Amino acid sequence: MQLLDGRTLSKKIETQVAQDVKKLKETCGCTPGLAVVLVGQDQASAAYVNMKKKACDRVGFYSITHDMPENISQEAIERTIISMNENDSIDGILIQLPLPSQIDTTKLLELVAPEKDVDGFHPYNVGRLVTNLDGFVPCTPLGVMELLKEYDIDVKGKNCVVIGASNIVGKPMASLLLNADATVEICHIFTDDLKRHTLNADVILVGVGVINLITEDMVKDDVVIIDIGVSRTKEGKLVGDVDFENVSKKSSYITPSPGGVGPMTIAMLLQNTLKAAKINAQKKNS
Numbered sequence: 605m606q607l608l609d610g611r612t613l614s615k616k617i618e619t620q621v622a623q624d625v626k627k628l629k630e631t632c633g634c635t636p637g638l639a640v641v642l643v644g645q646d647q648a649s650a651a652y653v654n655m656k657k658k659a660c661d662r663v664g665f666y667s668i669t670h671d672m673p674e675n676i677s678q679e680a681i682e683r684t685i686i687s688m689n690e691n692d693s694i695d696g697i698l699i700q701l702p703l704p705s706q707i708d709t710t711k712l713l714e715l716v717a718p719e720k721d722v723d724g725f726h727p728y729n730v731g732r733l734v735t736n737l738d739g740f741v742p743c744t745p746l747g748v749m750e751l752l753k754e755y756d757i758d759v760k761g762k763n764c765v766v767i768g769a770s771n772i773v774g775k776p777m778a779s780l781l782l783n784a785d786a787t788v789e790i791c792h793i794f795t796d797d798l799k800r801h802t803l804n805a806d807v808i809l810v811g812v813g814v815i816n817l818i819t820e821d822m823v824k825d826d827v828v829i830i831d832i833g834v835s836r837t838k839e840g841k842l843v844g845d846v847d848f849e850n851v852s853k854k855s856s857y858i859t860p861s862p863g864g865v866g867p868m869t870i871a872m873l874l875q876n877t878l879k880a881a882k883i884n885a886q887k888k889n890s
């Protein structure tokens with residue numbers, strides 16, 4: 605069993621991004637800029653946004669957080685997004701999810717300029733991903749693909765079982781795997797007999813937030829396990845969706861959680877923001 609170490613790879617990527625930022629500053633005087641919209645007092649959301657901001661600082665990005673109260677109106681958030689769309693010092697816009705229930709999330713995601721959509725949630729970028737065209741790809745599934753690449757795990761022709769069908773993780777994960785010539789199954793909350801699917805999997809990618817959803821009796825020998833789940837136990841410990849202790853004995857590769865996919869998500873946000881900044885810098889020069 606080998607660990608897929610997201611913490612180490614994310615540091616490597618950060619170093620590369622920081623170097624590119626330096627070059628960009630030297631060649632055109634541009635500093636990549638990320639705007640984050642954070643609504644309400646949710647502790648986990650605030651903690652994630654703080655981690656993203658710190659990562660921006662480490663690589664030399666400019667970043668700004670729009671901290672908004674829980675009871676903010678739809679219109680007020682829309683005005684903020686429009687002003688970020690028009691702001692030349694902002695290359696990337698991220699709306700931290702989930703948003704309070706009075707807010708129409710879909711409408712906001714569609715308002716973000718597709719060329720600043722570093723989360724890859726705009727339908728324009730979703731369509732580009734599905735058709736295998738270049739665009740912005742959601743950070744978590746993109747980070748998974750980077751992790752597989754780093755360890756030379758080729759999914760071509762392999763049976764990949766994605767568990768979870770969200771727009772943020774499961775669906776883009778499935779698209780990326782399909783674009784890499786994998787055979788893809790998408791399982792979700794209504795799937796009958798999940799085990800029937802997982803037992804056939806060469807690679808299992810699970811992100812649903814159910815502690816110990818995947819147990820050793822559900823996987824075949826030498827399976828590759830990508831644990832995208834994040835939950836907290838009653839004791840406050842951060843855990844994934846996989847019974848790591850027992851499943852790891854049967855697997856060829858496995859991500860720890862924490863320390864696997866999580867840090868890669870942030871590294872990909874940096875990479876996407878850098879990509880947006882480079883495109884903007886080119887536009888400025890021409």
Ligand SMILES: Nc1nc(=O)c2c([nH]1)NC[C@@H]1CN(c3ccc(C(=O)N[C@@H](CCC(=O)O)C(=O)O)cc3)C=[N+]21
Nearest residue numbers: 652699700701702723743862863864865866867869870
């Ligand atoms: N618009 C939007 N984009 C997102 O990318 C987004 C979001 N909303 N909402 C919430 C989820 C969650 N998410 C994580 C980021 C980093 C870790 C991460 O680095 N986790 C560390 C542990 C962190 C800790 O110790 O708390 C790890 O797994 O090792 C986890 C989860 C991004 N999200």
